[in-house]
Amino acid sequence: MMIMCKQEFLSQLRKGLSNLPKNDIEEHLTFYSEMIDDRMEEGLSEEEAVAAIGSIDTLLSQITVETSLVKSEKEKVMVKRKLKTWEIVLLVLGSPIWFSLAVAVASVVFSLYVSLWAVIISLWAASASLAACGIGCIAAGVGYAANGYGSSGIAMIGCGLICAGLSIIMFYGCHWASKGFIMLTNKFAVWIKKCFRKKEVAQ
Structure with missing residues (x-):
């Protein structure tokens, strides 16, 4: 796994999430930024905290699956056929x-x-x-x-x-x-x- 600092990690994550709405991107970036900060408060270095989260590709795959599930559930609830x-x-x-x-x-x-x-x-x-x-x-x-x-x-x-x-x-x-x-x-x-x-x- 490539050693990265916090900003490099968040920058690559932002590029990988470019197909999502802006609000969703910011929400994920904030979440992982806080996670890195928490790991650093526990005594890990910045690079170790980033490495502990996992690879960018793995995270992007997880986020894609979660986003698809949430989207399908919203469509089931919200999408209704309009009466003619x-x-x-x-x-x-x-x-x-x-x-x-x-x-x-x-x-x-x-x-x-x-x-x-x-x-x-x-x-x-x-x-x-x-x-x-x-x-x-x-x-x-x-x-x-x-x-x-x-x-x-x-x-x-x-x-x-x-x-x-x-x-x-x-x-x-x-x-x-x-x-x-x-x-x-x-x-x-x-x-x-x-x-x-x-x-x-x-x-």
Whole structure:
């Protein structure tokens, strides 16, 4: 590697970056100038600090790749196809129709979403009711048995255990139903997001 001082290094780097915009050139030169200064503050000589950064050709290759990536990302975000006049006219004239359809579809989807959650909440309520009935029946059965009504107490305790068992089964069923519905909701949201991304890419 050729031994260079700081100014020689920056001069050659400037020549290699001549195809970039002026602001980008100055930004890169400032960055590497500060890097050399930092190395010199650590105890390296000017030539050693320059050599530690790497060769001009390697740096130019890295900068070219980075610039290309940044440029392509900016183009994806910023470049949009302009609507033609007839497309704008059609959008304006057809807005009452497509807006009404969009609202109708959104209303149906929202209604289905709320209805499904209502069913799941009802199942949770039924599970809680069974648990409460089970506890109440067992408590009542113990009370009957303590007061000398053994057969009635045993029957009540049996009913309570059945309700408690059903509530446990419903609890797991409600848990898996809620978990599955949440996963379905997330997948639907991801699908909608992908549709919008495809639309942006197409534009």
